[in-house]
Amino acid sequence: MQDLIATACFHSALPDGQTTLGAVRQAKMNGALVIDAGDFFSGSAFYAFSAGRIEQRILTELYDAVIPGNHDLVDLLRLADPAGFPPVVCANLRPPSAFRGRWVSALTLRGKARTVGVVGYLGEQAFEAIPQKERAGFVYSAPTARMIASEAERLRREGAEFVIGVSHSGFLNDVADQEAGWPLGTVIAAHCHSPWSHWADGGRHVAKPPASGDGLLRLQISGDGLEGVSHIRNADVATDLDRLDKDLADFTSWGAERLGTLHKPLPDRDSVARRLASRGRAAAATSSFLLNTYTLRSGLPGTVTRRDLFRCAPFDSELVVLDAGHQIEDLIRRARELGEDVTASATPPGLHSVATTRYLAERLALAFRPLDRPCTLHDLLIDLAQESR
Known part of the structure; x- marks a missing residue:
């Protein structure tokens, strides 16, 4: 029996995810093949501390293959050890010439018990969610059944006994593909x-690993095909094999730096969003400001540390001003149609000069310009944290 272990959407989740990494190391020592399904980097205070260097080291030590997620491209273009880093597997995305590692459409992994083929692909919504600056130079095409079937057949000719797809597209999208007869079951x-x-029907499976370092996915593959699918949560793991003690001690010291004190704690992300929208409007000197609320993850305590800031807003974004006047209600409606929740600070109804994050402006496909005095979401948060000076 060949074990294949997968993580996904890890988002630099340390120290919380150190148990998962210990379990991955143990599985690899026992002969498992190990892959990541994308978004290993970014989205945490630890990433701000590490700048991806420790995450690169972990992937190099433990993983056999990596599928690119929408938060990974920046780090894939600055690999410290391109030759040692595992192959990046994606059939429908091509990197720019600046990429120095190994990039393949599909890959055959030879385990102790079975040879497994892996076809990776990135969904359209995931690609479009990548800021334009980060995806510049990458060449994308939508994944099609014909494309994936061709890659799978090539792997079988090369000796793969069992071929899986690894999709950074979204669980429900993958289920819809299966229901339409996707070439990989x-x-x-x-x-x-x-x-x-986990979705299963008539021998077809879509399985998603736990996110944010909360565990891993285990596939058991025999000569007859897929024999088992299981999710191993951190609570079920007893291991101290993560080998990150020094890195985590340094991170703890870095994250404890005090940034400032609020007049009173902000209990949730909505309360933070309202304060930031008001400050964003003042910083941009516009009559309105729109903030994509989901960019925030939590509230803020009374005393704000570095770690608190990144826990609240793991992703930074430049503030910009939209080129033309807009009706705020129209922008909010368009944003919600794209799945965004918006917090607005605006004067009475009518045409407005509008500032927002670069991320939201690009999502709305609207022309924009930078602020006269450059400012980011994190700059607003730091200013907010120092309101009791």
């Missing part, structure tokens, strides 16, 4: 942090 899903983790 077993797909590891990532991207959308949905509550579903």
Whole structure:
């Protein structure tokens, strides 16, 4: 029996995810093949501390293959050890010439018990969610059944006994593909942090690893095909093999730096969003400001540290001003149609000069310009944290 272990949407989740990494190391020592289904980097205070260097080291030490997620491209273009880093597997995305590692459409992994083929692909919504600056130079095409079938057949000719898809497209998208007769009957899903983790019907499977370092996915593959699908949560793991003690001690010291004190704690992200929208409007000197609320993850305590800031807003974004006047209600409606929740600070109804984050402006496909005095979301948060000076 060949074990294949997968993680997904890890988002630099340390120290919380250190148990998962210890379990991955133990599985690899026992002969498992190990892959990541995308978004291993970014989205945490630890990433701000590490700048991806420790995450690169972990992937190099433990993983056999990596599928690119929408938060990974920046780090894939600055590999410290391109030759040692595992192959990046994606059939429908091509990197720019600046990429120095190994990039393949599909890959055959030879385990102790079975040879497994892996076809990776990135969904359209995931690609479009990548800021334009980060995806510049990458060449993308939508994944099609014909494309994936061709890659799978090539792997079988090369000796793969069992071929899986690894999709950074979203669980429900992958289920829809299966229901339409997708050429690969077993797909590891990532991207959308949905509550579903395993769909099965007539021998077809879509399985999603736990997100944010909360565990891993285990596939058991025999000569007859897929024999088992299981999710191993951190609570079920007893291991101290993560080998990150020095890195985590340094991170703890870095994250404890005090940034400032609020007049009173902000209990949730909505309360933070309202304060930031007001400050963003003042910083941009516009009559309105729109903030994509989901960019925030939590509230803020009374005393704000570095770690608190990144826990609240793991992703930074430049503030910009839209080129033309806009009706705020129209922008909010368009944003909601794209799945965004918006917090607005605006004067009475009518045409407005509008500032927002670069991320939201690009999502809305609207022309924009930078602020006269450059400012980011994190700059607003730091200013907010120092309101009791």
